[in-house]
Amino acid sequence: MKYLSICVISFYLLFxxxxxxxxMSMNFILNDFSIFIEWEVISFNTMNITMTLFLDWMSLIFLSFVMIISSLVIFYSKEYMESDYKINRFIMMVLMFVLSMVFLIVSPNLISILLGWDGLGLVSYFLVIYFQNVKSYNSGMLTVLSxxxxxxxxxxxxxxMLNYGSWNFIFYLEVMKNNFDMMIIGSLVMLAAMTKSAQIPFSSWLPAAMAAPTPVSAxxxxSTLVTAGVYLLIRFNILLSMSWMGNLLLLLSGLTMFMSGLGANYEFDLKKIIALSTLSQLGLMMSILSMGFYKLAFFHLLTHALFKALLFMCAGAIIHNMNNNQDIRLMGGLALIMPLTSSCFNVSNLALCGMPFLAGFYSKDLILEMVLLSYVNYFSFFLFFFSTGLTVCYSFRLIYYVMIMDSKFSPLNLLNDEGWVMLKSMMGLLILSIIAGSMLSWLIFPTPMLVVLPLYLKLLVLFICIMGGLMGYLISNISMFFYSKALMSYNFSYFLGSMWFMPNISTYGIINYSLMIGNLVVKSFDQGWSEYFGGQQLYFNLIKNSQLNQMLQNNNLKIYLLSFVFWIIIMYMYMI
Structure with missing residues (x-):
């Protein structure tokens, strides 16, 4: 029990x-102020190293959400990971993960952002390879290299940024718009954000990271690793509006949203379906952010964090009860056997779909209405609305397979809702998934936003959701017909279901060949020419010289005579 106590302490502290x-964030919103703290760590002549913190309503409200989700995840881990002998180490790694995210959130400085950024990357690698097997190692390598x-x-x-004399990017945000140097910095930051938030072409690592334990996935x-890129771009939002970067990001994030929605409808692994839904929502956040609505992106970031954590927790409880089985085809009928878990699962799924008056509705509906109100081309318009339909489609497909379909599991499995610690954690997030959307909309937008649209456009979002849900249910209900049709065009189905061949390209293509080239470079240079003319050459020369020195110190008469003759010759030549 001494190992479990750290879970409880961490839970109460973070809560x-x-x-x-x-x-504190509510106080900052009401009074409209922020705090900039600069601490001089060391000063030497004209050089000074400072640590800076920036606290405004955005960073504080995001911190509070990260803390509450991580506290409930740690409490959930107490029961989920109780059979693990090293649970103490696991909780410490999760706390390191949260600490890295805190560094990233409160930093207006690129150096301290890098500290949190690399901390997230390193600890996520440790957590992905936590269950030590070949699949986890491969997934961890793909995650860390991407x-x-x-x-x-x-x-x-x-x-x-050395050109500017300071790494505090927050001082140069206004300068960024019309400055070529800052456009370069902005494009590099956008690339960094795209890798962390798994946008095309870096999407393949996110489903692979499902090798981590379920609390880590939650x-x-x-609220942590994948949202770091979105949060960084929210801070750099001035660069995206009215520039080529915003247009490029809109295209790539829209394609990410579309691709992951299609992939989730072909997937049968429970955790991978939820991972692909995360990818879809990240695409939605990035695309609305690229259009200049950074507050809406932040709003959806917060609401999505709550119901997605709940969805993963419910999936973890189901997997636990199903004897560590993740295939949704072998589930079914859980609504009767695990009613509390099923209720939480359905609420989080409906919040993800944008069911009216749940958390996801307030942000998602507003985003789609602002898209209708904005100047976007037909292609972007199609990506937004078709991807929303796909989201509802795979959510209803998941509900059908897990809840409604006839049971397919072993009769020896004992299924129940007995995990009270896990249920308490899920209940906390269930309440937040219901009330947080309206609460945040009142906080973030104190002036009520009324979007006036023609009736057919106003009802378009609702129509898309109903059609998507209907398609998901019908596809699942007549699954044999659907699969036979899919197998008739197997190559096309494989293309859609495998994230457009992205995992194959990134693993067998880019990473495999880059590692092979790296191996050749090491053999040719580090262990080849460089070794022969560098370290080894020095080593052999030292050996020869030490052998000669040893021979000279042997006190041999012949050596003395030889050295005497040698010195006489040198003196004679010098005199001549």
Missing amino acids: LVSFFFFF NRVGDVALLLAIAW LVHS
């Missing part, structure tokens, strides 16, 4: 800190 930050691209981009942005896919 209290979360409430403190939330009330994120490394963004880390390099951030390092290049830090190097480029934390990673809700």
Whole structure:
């Protein structure tokens, strides 16, 4: 029990800190002020190293959400990971993960952002390979190498900002708009954000990261790792409006949303379906952010964090009860057997779809109405609304397979809602998933937003959702007909279901060949020419010289005579 106590301590501490930050953020919103703290760590002549913190309503409210979700995830882990002998180490890694995210949130400085950014990348690698098997190792390698691209981009942005004399990007936000140097920095930051938030072409690592334990997935896919890129771009939002970067991001994020929605309808792994839904929602956040609505992106970021964490927790409880089985085809009828877990699962799924008056509705409906009100081309319009339909489609497909379909599991499985610690955690997020949307809409938008549209456009969002849900239910209900049709065009189905071949390209293509080239470079240079003319050459020369020195010290008469003759010859030549 001494190992479990750290769970309870962490839970209470993070829970209290979360409430403190939330009330502090409300104070900041009402009084419209922010705090900029600069602490000089060391000063030497003209050089000074400072640590800066920036606290405004946005960072504080995001901190409170990160804290409350991580506290409930840690409490959930107490029961979910209780059979693990090293649960103490697991909780410490989760706390390191949260600490890295806190560094990233409160930093207006690219150096301290890199500290949190790399902390997230490193600890996420440790957590992905937590269950030590070949699949986890491969997933961890794909995750860490994909994120490394963004880390390099951030390092290049830090190097480029040396032109300005300070890494506090918050001072240069106004200058960024019409400055070529700042456009370069902005494009590097956008690349970094795209890798962390898994936009095309860096999408393949996000479903692979499902090799991590489920509590980690609940934390990673809700409020920490994948949202770090979106949050960074929210801070750099001035760069995206009315520039080529915003247009490019709108295209890529729209395609990400579309691709993940299609992929989730072909997937049968419970956790991967939820991971692909995260990818779809990240695409939605990025695309609305690229259109200049950064507050809406932040609003959806917060509401999505709550119901996505709940969805993963419910999935973890189901997997636990199903004897660690994740295939939705072997589930079914859980609504009768696990009613509390099923209720939480359905509420979070409906919030994801944008069911009226749940958390997701307030942000998602507003986003789609602002898209209708904005100047977007037909292609972007299609991506937004078709992807929303796909979201509802795979959600209803998931509900059918897990809740409604006849049971397919082993009769020896004992299924019940007995995990009270897990249920308590889920209940906390259930309440937030219901009330948080309206609460945040009153906080973030104190002036009520009324979007006036023609009737057919106003009802378009509702129509798309109903059609998507109907399609998802029908596809699942007549699944044999659907699968036979899908198998008739197997290559096309494989293309849609495998994230447009992205995992194959990134693993077998880019990572495999880059590692092979790296191996050749190491053999040719580090262990080849460089070794032969560098370290080994020095080593052999030292050996020869030491052998000669040893021979000279042997006190041999012949050596003395030889050296005497040698010195006489040198003196004679010198005199001549």
